[in-house]
Structures are given as C-alpha cells and as structure tokens.
Amino acid sequence: MFKKDDQSYNLSEVEADAGGEEAQTVIAAGVRVDGNFNSRGDVLIEGVVKGSVKTDKNLKIGEKAKIYAAVSAINVFVAGEAQGNIKATGRLELSSTARIFGDVEVKTLVVEAGAVLNGKCTMIGVESPRADADELKDIGKIKNAKDKE
Amino acid sequence: MQKTKNDGGENLPQKVRPKAVRITLEEARGATSARRKEGAQKTAARRVSEPAYSYIYDTFIQEMKYLKLLRELENRLVDLGIGGRVHRLSCFKNLQEIIKDDVVREVKTVVIVGNDESFIRAIDALGETGVVAGFIPIGGEKENQLAKIFGIGFGAVACDVLSARLLRKIDLGVVNGHHFLTNIDIPAANFFLECDGRYNLSFLKSADVRICNLTGQAESGERAIRVLNHSDGFLETIVYSKSRGFLDGVKEIFKKEEGVEKLSIFYNKKVNVVGSAPFVAWIDGRKVFNKKLEISILPGGLKMIVGRSRTI
Numbered sequence: 001m002f003k004k005d006d007q008s009y010n011l012s013e014v015e016a017d018a019g020g021e022e023a024q025t026v027i028a029a030g031v032r033v034d035g036n037f038n039s040r041g042d043v044l045i046e047g048v049v050k051g052s053v054k055t056d057k058n059l060k061i062g063e064k065a066k067i068y069a070a071v072s073a074i075n076v077f078v079a080g081e082a083q084g085n086i087k088a089t090g091r092l093e094l095s096s097t098a099r100i101f102g103d104v105e106v107k108t109l110v111v112e113a114g115a116v117l118n119g120k121c122t123m124i125g126v127e128s129p130r131a132d133a134d135e136l137k138d139i140g141k142i143k144n145a146k147d148k149e
Numbered sequence: 150m151q152k153t154k155n156d157g158g159e160n161l162p163q164k165v166r167p168k169a170v171r172i173t174l175e176e177a178r179g180a181t182s183a184r185r186k187e188g189a190q191k192t193a194a195r196r197v198s199e200p201a202y203s204y205i206y207d208t209f210i211q212e213m214k215y216l217k218l219l220r221e222l223e224n225r226l227v228d229l230g231i232g233g234r235v236h237r238l239s240c241f242k243n244l245q246e247i248i249k250d251d252v253v254r255e256v257k258t259v260v261i262v263g264n265d266e267s268f269i270r271a272i273d274a275l276g277e278t279g280v281v282a283g284f285i286p287i288g289g290e291k292e293n294q295l296a297k298i299f300g301i302g303f304g305a306v307a308c309d310v311l312s313a314r315l316l317r318k319i320d321l322g323v324v325n326g327h328h329f330l331t332n333i334d335i336p337a338a339n340f341f342l343e344c345d346g347r348y349n350l351s352f353l354k355s356a357d358v359r360i361c362n363l364t365g366q367a368e369s370g371e372r373a374i375r376v377l378n379h380s381d382g383f384l385e386t387i388v389y390s391k392s393r394g395f396l397d398g399v400k401e402i403f404k405k406e407e408g409v410e411k412l413s414i415f416y417n418k419k420v421n422v423v424g425s426a427p428f429v430a431w432i433d434g435r436k437v438f439n440k441k442l443e444i445s446i447l448p449g450g451l452k453m454i455v456g457r458s459r460t461i
Contacts, residue, residue: 028413030356030390035348039416047413051348 025055029064043073045080063097076106078115089124202226202233202283203256205247205271207263210287211237218304222262222285225308233258248274258283258454260311264292269330269433276321276328276450283311283454295330298363300459310456319461320380321450322362324432325443330451332361333444334431337391340424344386344417354390360420360444361385363461380461382448386420388413419445 024042027033031047039055046062052070053059059073065080076088078098085102086092092106096114103120111117204226210219226232234256236247248271251259259275260283261268268284275282285307286296296303301310322329337355344350362384390411422430422442430437455461 023416024414025416026412026414028388028390028411030352030354030411031388031413032351032353033348034351037348041416048353 027065029062037069061098063095085119201257202231202260203236203251203258204233204260204262204285205236205244205267206238207261207267207287208238208240209264210262215287218287221305222308225305226311229308229312231308231312233260244270245274248278248280252278252280257281258311260285262287264288265295266292266434268295269435272321272330272433272451273328276323276447279452281314281316281452281454285311298460299453300456301454302456302458311454313454313456315455315457317453317455317459317461318380318449319451319453320362320382321447322360322384323445323447323450325439327432328447328450329362329433331363331433332359333433333442334359335422335442336429338424338428339426340422340428342386343421343423344415345419350386350388350413350415352388352390356388356390358422359387359389360422361387362446380449381416382446383416383418384420384444384446386413386415386417388415419443 024044025039027037027043027045027047027049029046033047033049033051035051037043037049037051037053040057041055042058042060043053043055044060044062045053045065045067048066048068050068052072053067054072055074057073058075058077059071060077061067061071061080061082063079067080067082068084069082070084071082071086073088075090075093076086077093077095078086078100079095080097081099081101083101085104086100087105089107091108091110092104093110094100094112094115094117096112098112098115098117100115100117100119102118103122104117105122105124107124109121109123206219209215223232234251236242238244238247248259258281259271261271262285264287268282271282284296284299284301286293286301286303290297293303296307301307319330322333324333335358337352337357341352342350342358390413422428422444424440427438427440430439430442
C-alpha cells in the first residue's frame with residue numbers, strides 16, 4: 001500500500017492503473033490542510049492537517065507530519081505527531097517516532113518501543129471486566145478487615 | 150349576388166353569407182393530426198437533407214503542403230459514406246459560432262480537422278451540446294498528443310476511426326464558466342485552494358499546482374502515485390512543493406530527504422483557487438490572468454469518437 005519506490009510514472013503506466021481500486025490521497029510535506037478532510041481511499045499524510053481526517057480505508061501519518069485533528073480510519077499507522085482523538089476500527093500501529101496526544105479507540109494496538117501515547121485507550125469489541133473488578137474490591141475489603149484485626 | 154324580396158316589396162341586393170360548415174370535434178382532431186404529420190414529414194425531409202457530419206478545417210490546413218493530404222482524406226470520407234458539410238476557418242470565421250450553428254442545424258457529429266490546439270479551441274463550444282465530437286489530426290506527433298490519447302491515427306486511419314464510430318463519454322472541466330479538456334497549470338504564487346467547500350489547502354513552501362481532467366502526468370520526476378481516470382467524475386489536484394530558497398535547493402541536491410513525499414494528490418469535484426492578487430494560470434495551454442478560478446467537473450460532458458488504441 002504505502003510503497004516508497006522512486007519509480008517515476010509516465011502517462012501510459014499511470015493510466016494503465018485506471019479502473020483499479022480507489023486512489024491514494026497524498027498530503028505531502030509543505031502542504032497544510034484546514035477543515036474536514038474526507039476520503040474514500042488510502043490517505044498518506046506528510047504535511048500539516050487541522051480539523052478532522054476521515055477515510056474508509058487506511059491512513060498513514062508520516063514521520064514529519066503534524067496532525068491537529070480527530071482521525072477516523074480502518075487501519076492507522078502513525079510515525080509522526082497527532083494531537084486529537086484517533087479511532088481505528090482495525091489496527092493502530094505506533095512506530096518508535098510516534099507521538100499521540102489524545103484518546104485512542106482501536107481494535108488491535110501495536111506499539112513500538114519509544115512511542116508516546118498520552119491519552120485514554122479503549123479497545124473495541126472487548127467488554128469491561130466489571131465482575132472481576134468487583135471481586136478484586138471484595139478481596140481488598142477482606143484484606144483491610146484482616147489487617148485491622 | 151341574389152335579389153330577395155324584403156318586407157317592403159323592394160328588390161335590394163343582399164349579401165349572402167357563406168354557409169357555416171359544421172365539423173365535428175373528431176374531424177377537427179383528424180385535421181390537426183394530419184397537419185402535424187405533414188409538418189413532421191417536412192422536418193424529417195429537412196433533416197435528411199442536412200448532412201450528419203460537419204468538418205471544420207483549421208486555418209493552417211489550407212496551406213498548399215496539406216492540399217494532397219486533404220484530397221486523400223476527403224476521398225476516403227466519401228468512400229466510407231461519412232462525407233458532410235465542410236467549414237474552412239479563416240480570420241473572419243469564428244469556430245465557436247460555426248459549432249453553435251451546426252448544433253442548431255441538428256448536425257450529429259462535428260469533426261475537427263487540425264491539431265491539438267484546434268481541438269482544444271473547439272471544446273468550449275462542443276461541451277454539453279450532445280453533439281458527438283470527432284478529430285482528424287494533421288501535422289506531426291508533437292502537435293497531436295491528444296490523437297495518441299484518443300487512439301486516432303494520422304491520415305486515412307483517422308477516417309476509418311470516424312467510420313467505426315466507437316463512442317466514449319469523457320469528463321470535461323469547467324473553469325469560470327468555460328470548458329477545458331486536459332489540465333490547468335498554476336505556477337507558484339500567493340494563492341490557496343478551497344476544495345469541495347470542505348477544506349482549504351495552503352502551502353508552507355512555494356508550490357506549483359496542476360488540476361487535471363484528462364491527463365495529469367507529473368513532470369517533476371517524482372512518482373505520481375495515482376491513477377488518472379477520464380471518467381471518474383473527479384478532478385485530480387496535484388501539488389508539487391518546491392524548495393523555498395537557494396539554500397534549500399542546495400540541501401536538496403546534497404542531502405536528499407528520502408522517503409518524504411513532495412507530490413500531493415487530492416481528488417475533488419470542485420476547486421476554487423483564490424489569490425490575494427491576480428495570478429497566472431495555463432488552461433489547456435492558454436495563458437490567463439485572474440484573481441479567482443472556480444473549477445468544477447462535468448461528468449461525461451463530451452461525447453467523443455475514439456480509436457481502439459486509445460490510452461484512456
């Protein structure tokens with residue numbers, strides 16, 4: 001998906017791809033987007049985005065990217081800085097250079113050593129173990145009572 | 150004139166009124182429908198007399214060196230049974246007016262005989278008319294890039310393509326109320342883009358912008374990740390961020406920032422380019438000077454005869 005080969009496309013090659021799957025939107029370094037950015041295809045961000053980013057597919061936030069936005073996508077790969085809440089219905093992958101300041105809602109979370117995640121993390125599809133928590137509380141109470149005795 | 154006796158016994162001439170003819174409603178309806186049929190027949194006859202094809206020759210074709218080629222083409226067109234009215238452009242004839250007249254005359258197909266420039270000039274009038282556009286390229290390959298895209302060969306091959314009549318609907322761009330076919334190039338200047346009324350694009354470094362409809366080749370040497378589609382109903386906005394100054398340029402040469410994209414690509418239906426001062430833009434290769442460009446896409450705005458070897 002996010003291959004980085006230095007292959008320069010000519011018109012015929014580019015057009016040979018036409019009719020395939022949804023195109024990839026690229027926000028390169030030096031470009032700033034303000035507002036609600038919606039896309040149907042993959043999105044690669046290397047620049048600056050303020051507002052919100054929403055895509056029906058995958059999102060990659062590059063190493064030099066800065067995002068001040070709420071993000072929603074299926075799979076999110078973060079290598080840069082993101083300030084705002086992130087919702088990934090699939091997988092959220094944080095590389096060692098990732099810096100996230102906001103709440104995260106994901107199904108699968110992959111964190112590399114060195115990544116920064118400041119915010120609440122909620123896993124989609126996992127029920128909160130309340131019963132277990134209650135049991136632990138009870139155990140705590142018993143322990144406290146015994147200690148007092 | 151009849152003389153009738155009146156009460157006074159005098160014979161005075163009296164006008165005789167014509168007998169009122171009473172016709173039933175059904176008879177009246179029948180007469181109306183007959184009249185309508187007659188009118189329709191007359192219109193049909195007029196249509197038959199009006200040729201289905203109209204050929205517009207650009208001015209440069211009227212040079213002597215193209216005389217032989219034109220004769221060959223005309224003979225071939227007649228052989229194929231697709232001959233039609235011929236318009237020869239001159240400094241006193243307006244291409245747009247000719248096409249508008251053809252549309253009024255209910256000509257089915259307008260064929261531009263010339264090069265890319267001739268075809269692009271005709272696009273503004275051809276868009277949204279429902280008339281099928283054809284193209285016979287004349288000259289070298291360099292002046293006829295569109296012919297390659299549409300899969301139209303040179304000389305008699307172009308006539309065969311016309312005769313085969315393989316139709317494709319192609320999106321047209323609209324900029325400030327005028328149609329364009331290929332792309333709009335805007336060199337770096339002080340402007341920003343309003344995309345689909347949802348978000349704005351501004352540039353931290355100076356950037357060239359290309360808004361593509363039919364072709365969108367990235368000429369920067371960078372990879373153009375994406376797909377260019379002539380009938381997807383989207384404009385492709387390509388932004389190429391450049392180095393800001395001399396030092397940045399030197400840095401770029403000696404210390405290549407690998408893995409950092411410089412080419413941004415967006416897909417929009419409507420883009421407004423707003424400048425703080427008038428800026429230069431090249432629309433289909435024609436230079437314009439404007440403070441605001443309102444650009445949108447017209448899906449399937451042009452019906453075009455294409456060849457089998459087309460690249461779109």
